[in-house]
Amino acid sequence: MSLSRIQSLRLAAVLEDCSDQLDLLGHTLAVKISREQGPTAAQEKVRLTKLRRDCRYISQQVFKLHLELEEKQSFSCLQQVVEEEEQKKKAENMRREAKKELEQRKQTLQRRQEEYQQKTEKLQDMHRLIKDLQHQLNEQSSKVSNKRKIVEKIIELQLQQAQKESSQAEKLLENQLELLHKQLREEMRVHDESEKFLQNRYEEMQQLLQQWQQRTEQMLQEKKQQLNNVRCKRTVNLDRLMEMRRKFREMEEVVIEDREEQEKLRQQEAEARAATKLQAWWRGCMVRRGLGSFKKAEEGKKGQKKKEGKKKKKKK
Known part of the structure; x- marks a missing residue:
């Protein structure tokens, strides 16, 4: 977009003032x-160093815009700077979004890992419970066997006494x-029932343990797949x-080359x-002072003027 000469001069004056203020x-x-x-x-x-660096960058852009307004009466360099800044912002936003998505994935994986750890703890508790039940079953079986031995001894004693006593x-x-x-x-009977109950309970616990192991393996595979994605x-x-x-570097190189060519x-x-002004000035000096080729032309003009004056006198 081109501007008129007056508009470009006004903007150049404003930019020069801005440049002075930025330098201050x-x-x-x-x-x-x-x-x-x-x-x-x-x-x-x-913080102050960053502000100073930003001031320098803005001052450079203002200087470039000032030169362009004075020479071409346009502000295309400002549009290029705005486009470059927008591209940088887009790239920065893409990096932030990718980083945010990665953080969310990491948090999700951490939560899944905590759930998996809790489930493994539950499975360990179930294992301990099964061991306790087995221990109780062994204790009951030992008690029953002891009672059986005691009963057999009592029976033997009673049989011995029965032989001595009456009918x-x-x-x-x-x-x-x-x-x-x-x-x-x-x-x-109670012992057999308790043994069957404990055996069934043990089988149920084993099935539940297998199910949890399958689920955990499936979850781990899914999470690995998600992580790979x-x-x-x-x-x-x-x-x-x-x-x-x-692409940005290539565009920047093209812009720099174009600027160098324009410069x-x-x-x-x-x-x-x-050179044109110098030649015109020198030619004017030669003409005014009658130097070189311009001197002969002036002498010829003066001779013609004298002859014309003599002819006029003769006619009179």
Whole structure:
């Protein structure tokens, strides 16, 4: 977009004022940086240095825009700078989004890992419970075997006493033996039922353990697949970023070359204008002073004027 000469001069004057103010601001920041002291001086110096660097960058762009307004009455370099900044912002936003997505994936994997750890702890508790049940079953079986031995001893003693006692004692002994046999059968039945219950419980726990192991293996495979997908996306994004950087460098090189060519053309045009002005000045000096080829032409004109004057006198 081209501007008129007046508009470009006005903008150039405003930009020159801005450039002077930026130079003053940079000098003020440099003085502040040199005077900064104290425990918080490092952070403040970093902030002031960044501001000074930004001021220099803006001052350079203002100077380029000032030159372009004076020479071409346009502001295409400002549009190029805006486009470059937008590209940088887009690249920075892409990097931030990729980093944010990676952080979210890491948090998700950490949560999954914590859940997996909790489930493994539950499985370990179940293993301990199964061991406790087995231990209780062994204790009950040992108690039953001890009771059986005690009953057998009592029976033997009672049989020995029954041989010495009368028939009534034998009947009483038989009744006691029957009661003892009933108690023994009842205890054996309870023992068998408890053993079956514990065996079924143990089988259920084993099945549940196998299910949890299968689920955990499946979850681990899924998370590995997700992690591989995230890595693939990250590599693709990095490749895109590298390609964009390469294109940006190529565009920057083209712009720099174009600027150099324009600067050379401007210098050539300035030299040509200066040479033309110098030739015109020298020709004017030669003409005014009657030097060189211009001297003969002036003498011829003077001779013609004298002859014309004599002819007029003769006619009179």
